[in-house]
Amino acid sequence: MGLFSTDCEYCGGSGADETCNGCGLAVHYDCAREKGHLQVKQESGGLLSSGTTYYRWNCPNCGRVKEGQA
Numbered sequence: 442m443g444l445f446s447t448d449c450e451y452c453g454g455s456g457a458d459e460t461c462n463g464c465g466l467a468v469h470y471d472c473a474r475e476k477g478h479l480q481v482k483q484e485s486g487g488l489l490s491s492g493t494t495y496y497r498w499n500c501p502n503c504g505r506v507k508e509g510q511a
C-alpha cells in the first residue's frame with residue numbers, strides 16, 4: 442500500500458471516495474458503510490429542500506473520526 446494510494450482499503454478497488462486525514466487510508470463510502478465503519482445521518486429538510494446528509498467515518502487503521510457532509 443503506497444502512502445498516497447487511492448485504492449479502497451476494504452475491497453482493493455480504485456477510485457476511493459474518502460481518505461483519512463490521519464494515515465491516508467482510502468475507502469469507498471459504500472464499503473465502509475457495509476463494514477459498519479461509516480454512519481450516515483439524514484437530516485430532514487424543509488418543505489422544498491431534501492435536507493442534508495451528514496456522514497461520520499471511523500478509520501479502521503488509525504481510529505481517526507472524520508465527519509462531513511455528503
Ligand SMILES: [Zn+2]
Pocket residue numbers: 449450451452453454468469472
Ligand atoms: Zn471499496
Ligand SMILES: [Zn+2]
Pocket residue numbers: 461462463464465466500501502503504505
Ligand atoms: Zn486513518
